[in-house]
Amino acid sequence: MFEPIDLLKTNVSPFPIIRTPPVLHRATILGAGAWGTALAGALHRSGIATTLWTRRTESADRLNTTHRSDALPGISLPPALKATDDLAAAIRDTQLLIFAVPASATRDLARRLAGTFAPGTLVLSASKGFERETGAFMTQVLDETFERRVLTGALTGPSFAIEVARSEPTTLTLAMAALDPAHPHHRLARRQADALVRALSQAAIRVDTTSDAIGAQIGGTLKNQIAIACGMAAALGLGENARAGILTRGLDDMRRLTLALGGRPDTLLGSCGVGDLFLTAASHQSRNTRLGMRLAGGSPATDAEGHELAEGAISARTVAILESRLGIHLELAAAVRDVLDGIRSPGQALAGLLEPQAQARTPSRPGAAAAHPPTAAPLPALLRPLQRRQAVTAAMPHARECSHV
Numbered sequence: 001m002f003e004p005i006d007l008l009k010t011n012v013s014p015f016p017i018i019r020t021p022p023v024l025h026r027a028t029i030l031g032a033g034a035w036g037t038a039l040a041g042a043l044h045r046s047g048i049a050t051t052l053w054t055r056r057t058e059s060a061d062r063l064n065t066t067h068r069s070d071a072l073p074g075i076s077l078p079p080a081l082k083a084t085d086d087l088a089a090a091i092r093d094t095q096l097l098i099f100a101v102p103a104s105a106t107r108d109l110a111r112r113l114a115g116t117f118a119p120g121t122l123v124l125s126a127s128k129g130f131e132r133e134t135g136a137f138m139t140q141v142l143d144e145t146f147e148r149r150v151l152t153g154a155l156t157g158p159s160f161a162i163e164v165a166r167s168e169p170t171t172l173t174l175a176m177a178a179l180d181p182a183h184p185h186h187r188l189a190r191r192q193a194d195a196l197v198r199a200l201s202q203a204a205i206r207v208d209t210t211s212d213a214i215g216a217q218i219g220g221t222l223k224n225q226i227a228i229a230c231g232m233a234a235a236l237g238l239g240e241n242a243r244a245g246i247l248t249r250g251l252d253d254m255r256r257l258t259l260a261l262g263g264r265p266d267t268l269l270g271s272c273g274v275g276d277l278f279l280t281a282a283s284h285q286s287r288n289t290r291l292g293m294r295l296a297g298g299s300p301a302t303d304a305e306g307h308e309l310a311e312g313a314i315s316a317r318t319v320a321i322l323e324s325r326l327g328i329h330l331e332l333a334a335a336v337r338d339v340l341d342g343i344r345s346p347g348q349a350l351a352g353l354l355e356p357q358a359q360a361r362t363p364s365r366p367g368a369a370a371a372h373p374p375t376a377a378p379l380p381a382l383l384r385p386l387q388r389r390q391a392v393t394a395a396m397p398h399a400r401e402c403s404h405v
Contacts (some may be wrong), residue, residue: 177336224312
């Protein structure tokens with residue numbers, strides 16, 4: 001996806017003998033979408049000299065000359081915020097590197113940078129999702145690519161990009177395995193984390209910290225597919241009680257996967273779990289919620305502008321890798337997969353989640369052929385009362401929304 005580049009490589013000491021780095025003065029954001037641009041602006045307002053990297057020269061030129069971005073209409077960015085399409089220049093002397101590119105692009109981009117950072121550099125992922133081919137978390141991808149010579153973590157939580165860009169109050173979670181007191185580099189990780197927490201507080205962003213990178217990333221990833229299911233329920237007019245039931249089933253998926261992978265379920269009670277889930281599933285600004293609404297209306301699973309699938313559609317399919325590996329079954333993920341693959345209609349899939357367990361249909365296997373077209377299937381008993389009233393199709397926003405969740 002990305003062409004390799006030649007970067008100056010310096011001889012660095014092995015990771016275990018890192019000296020204490022200075023407080024954060026320079027940061028680089030990789031990815032100039034809505035979220036990456038909003039994060040870059042927030043960091044710069046926090047007093048950290050920040051460079052925003054974009055693949056497109058025209059995007060960098062526009063930001064540097066007008067201090068505006070097509071990704072955040074109506075937002076004036078800090079005049080001193082710099083953008084560039086030169087990757088080597090973007091990362092020069094950086095102390096904090098944040099990947100804000102799609103999860104599918106993270107490994108290729110990280111490979112271009114492997115071996116270029118001093119040990120102890122703070123490298124975070126702000127992308128929510130699993131790697132499609134392997135089911136790996138983004139922190140796993142970064143650890144493998146950088147051979148554990150840097151401190152890695154995930155910056156996640158409920159965060160509409162447009163609100164962060166407006167300096168509206170936001171709560172995020174910084175998850176780093178090295179924050180565990182038993183980790184050999186706990187003290188360094190704690191200093192780095194504290195420096196970032198203090199800085200972002202100047203931009204109206206509260207950052208909670210945890211050593212449970214597994215639970216934090218599961219919360220940030222599975223909430224997208226839950227939002228798809230909630231969007232379908234809203235478009236079908238199922239009501240708030242049904243949506244609460246769907247959220248409950250989705251949270252159970254989060255809990256079970258977190259336990260199976262060695263994370264802590266209580267992590268899901270923070271902003272990276274229920275906080276992010278509430279924002280994504282309760283707002284029509286969410287791309288994933290809007291995708292669910294379109295699916296219930298019979299539209300294809302692409303966003304309004306014809307871009308690639310929303311994150312929840314990708315993760316619902318990718319998490320099947322983990323389900324198979326761990327020997328577990330995530331009911332809500334399977335229901336969303338069935339709708340995306342045309343195996344069940346949205347109404348049938350949601351009924352399977354909401355009907356009493358004894359009556360619920362066993363979700364079809366991914367890729368299995370449907371016994372009949374979903375639209376021709378009899379309406380589940382749970383949904384038959386809807387036949388007595390006009391079908392509800394929620395109004396879809398016509399204006400372009402600046403959301404990454």
